[in-house]
Amino acid sequence: MMPIWTKSGKKHAVTLLKVQDCHVLRYVSKEESGGKKAKLLVGGKNVSPFSKPESAHQIFKEAGVPRKQKVTTFNVTDDAIIKPGTPLYAAHFRPGQFVDVTAKTIGKGFQGVMKRWGFKGQPASHGQTKTHRRPGAISTNKASKVYRGKKMPGKMGNIYRTSFGLKVWRINTIHDIIYVNGSVPGHTNCLVKVRDSKLPTCKEYNKNPPFPTFFADGDEKLPEDLFDEDIFQFTDPSVTY
Amino acid sequence: CRASGDGKPAKFQPPPKPVIIDKQKQSVERRFLSPEFIPPRGRTDPLKYYMERKDMIQRRKVFNIPEFYVGSVLAVTIADPYANNKSNRFVGICIQRGGKGLGATFVLRNVIENQGVEICYELYSPRIQAIEVLKLEKRLDDNLMYLRDALPEYSTFDVNMKPVSRLDHEDIPVNKLQVRMKPKPWSKRWERPKYNIKGIKFELPESKMKEAQKWSQPWLEFDMLREYDTSKIEEKIWKEVNEGLKK
Numbered sequence: 001m002m003p004i005w006t007k008s009g010k011k012h013a014v015t016l017l018k019v020q021d022c023h024v025l026r027y028v029s030k031e032e033s034g035g036k037k038a039k040l041l042v043g044g045k046n047v048s049p050f051s052k053p054e055s056a057h058q059i060f061k062e063a064g065v066p067r068k069q070k071v072t073t074f075n076v077t078d079d080a081i082i083k084p085g086t087p088l089y090a091a092h093f094r095p096g097q098f099v100d101v102t103a104k105t106i107g108k109g110f111q112g113v114m115k116r117w118g119f120k121g122q123p124a125s126h127g128q129t130k131t132h133r134r135p136g137a138i139s140t141n142k143a144s145k146v147y148r149g150k151k152m153p154g155k156m157g158n159i160y161r162t163s164f165g166l167k168v169w170r171i172n173t174i175h176d177i178i179y180v181n182g183s184v185p186g187h188t189n190c191l192v193k194v195r196d197s198k199l200p201t202c203k204e205y206n207k208n209p210p211f212p213t214f215f216a217d218g219d220e221k222l223p224e225d226l227f228d229e230d231i232f233q234f235t236d237p238s239v240t241y
Numbered sequence: 242c243r244a245s246g247d248g249k250p251a252k253f254q255p256p257p258k259p260v261i262i263d264k265q266k267q268s269v270e271r272r273f274l275s276p277e278f279i280p281p282r283g284r285t286d287p288l289k290y291y292m293e294r295k296d297m298i299q300r301r302k303v304f305n306i307p308e309f310y311v312g313s314v315l316a317v318t319i320a321d322p323y324a325n326n327k328s329n330r331f332v333g334i335c336i337q338r339g340g341k342g343l344g345a346t347f348v349l350r351n352v353i354e355n356q357g358v359e360i361c362y363e364l365y366s367p368r369i370q371a372i373e374v375l376k377l378e379k380r381l382d383d384n385l386m387y388l389r390d391a392l393p394e395y396s397t398f399d400v401n402m403k404p405v406s407r408l409d410h411e412d413i414p415v416n417k418l419q420v421r422m423k424p425k426p427w428s429k430r431w432e433r434p435k436y437n438i439k440g441i442k443f444e445l446p447e448s449k450m451k452e453a454q455k456w457s458q459p460w461l462e463f464d465m466l467r468e469y470d471t472s473k474i475e476e477k478i479w480k481e482v483n484e485g486l487k488k
Contacts, residue, residue, distance in 0.1 A: 002293060005346045009280045009320065016289055175288060188285050232367045234299040239367040241322040 001183065002167055005232040008238045015184045017101070017192055019176040022048045022088040023065045027081055028073075037075040040082060043068030044191055070191045080212040090176040091214035093194070095228035098169045098202035099178075102193040103186035107158030119152040127233055149160045161185045171226040271412065273308045276338060276476050277345030277364065282384050282469050284331055293342040294478070298485035300365050307372060311335050312380030312416060313350060320372040328370060331360055332400050336385035350388060352397040357389065376405045379415045381439040390427035391420045391441070434458070 004014045020044055021044070028039040031143050041059065049057060049067040063084045093099060113119045121133045133186040135153075138147045163184055170179040178194065188194055214220070228234055278297070300306075309315060314334050321329040333349030336359070340346045345364045350357065362369065379457040388396045395418075419442035422431075431438050432445060434457040443450060461467070 002289075002342065003363070003365075005367050009366075011363075011366070016292065018286070018288070048395045172292070177288075177292065177294070188283075235294055235303065236367075238304060238320065240320050240370070240372045 003161050006230045007232050014179045015177045019090040024082045024084050024086050025063045026084050027057050031222040039073045040076050045069040050071050062210050072193050089214050091173050093168050095168050095226050098197040098205050099166050100164050100195045100197050101164050101184045102162040105161050105185045106187045107129045108156040112153045116156045146178045165197050169228050173222045174224050274479050277341050279471050281341050307374045309374050310379045314376040316373045320368045350396050352393045375402050379413050387431045391422050395420045
């Protein structure tokens with residue numbers, strides 16, 4: 001995470017996400033998947049093919065791509081279908097867009113009710129006998145049962161969570177890095193899924209993206225760094241009011 | 242030689258020019274790499290630190306961040322939308338330099354009209370318009386937070402102080418000042434060996450000093466897992482930063 005300043009002098013914290021060897025692996029049509037929209041399987045980071053059996057390499061061989069560590073699905077409309085095997089770059093997103101980031105949260109193991117659910121626990125003194133971090137009562141007398149989903153101790157973390165509506169401040173086309181506002185679930189160097197935001201307030205900011213994606217061998221030549229209009233670029237002199 | 246002359250007046254031979262051997266230049270040139278360039282020990286991808294360094298070098302090309310240490314007196318002007326001239330100047334002694342990368346900060350302390358004031362500035366913030374080093378010197382410690390519990394005379398600096406001139410090739414002077422403290426209680430127990438402070442003149446009784454040594458951890462200096470040798474990293478970063486600044 002890194003600080004970033006706007007032209008008015010305000011500071012925002014920013015997370016750097018690197019797009020590492022992303023390829024489109026397969027196209028699953030609407031009828032095949034049985035859902036409402038077509039799907040595209042996309043694979044991330046390259047990894048050695050020797051740790052999995054040959055049967056697991058089927059998808060990668062069809063697309064002509066080395067084995068990937070993670071395969072995710074994106075629901076796409078029919079006009080945004082991409083041919084399997086095309087690489088995806090950071091320039092797929094543009095500064096000023098809003099983005100949802102999904103990742104597995106940091107695993108905390110088996111945790112008690114105070115850390116996992118934020119319960120208040122009991123006082124440290126004034127006669128408490130061996131009860132300082134326990135949940136206390138778990139249901140009422142009338143219910144005469146414990147409801148499903150009752151907050152209790154258990155394994156915490158290591159589940160998929162999404163941060164919604166994160167602004168993209170800057171894109172580096174050479175190293176394929178996206179600078180995303182705020183924090184993102186997951187530990188450092190973990191795999192993360194970045195998707196156009198589905199929040200209704202972000203619809204107008206997400207218009208005119210590179211559609212269906214940014215093709216590196218196309219005609220468009222992008223500069224090394226793409227900045228949002230509000231960002232203070234370090235080539236400018238200091239801010240004055 | 243005149244005796245063998247032709248009778249004409251001898252041509253004026255100017256005396257040979259004295260050859261000055263500057264012994265100071267022969268010594269190793271002093272290098273200063275700002276501490277925020279050195280990445281901390283961790284599992285982050287070095288690419289992240291490389292991208293930050295590029296931004297830091299870019300900022301240094303446009304705006305001059307001078308060399309300074311904890312204990313030097315600085316004057317900082319920042320852009321302030323609510324001030325009269327839209328800018329604000331503060332003079333103070335640097336008591337702490339923290340943070341790595343673009344978020345590096347330094348804290349300046351001064352006593353203005355009997356009120357101690359500490360302001361934490363970000364080195365790479367675009368609101369900073371000028372940083373002048375009024376007095377460049379080092380102190381015996383890396384962290385002068387104990388000045389909060391010292392007598393206020395050690396933290397007062399004249400706001401209209403003139404910059405102290407010094408030669409480029411001289412070593413940075415180390416001010417071996419031993420500061421006198423206000424009576425206890427202090428904000429932290431500075432006599433304890435954990436803070437390792439050399440710049441205080443402790444006027445505490447011997448028994449208190451001995452009791453403070455109970456909290457010493459003499460095994461810490463031999464702990465190999467805590468060693469972080471930055472010499473090779475510093476060499477690489479020094480070359481990178483210099484090349485970046487020359488372009």
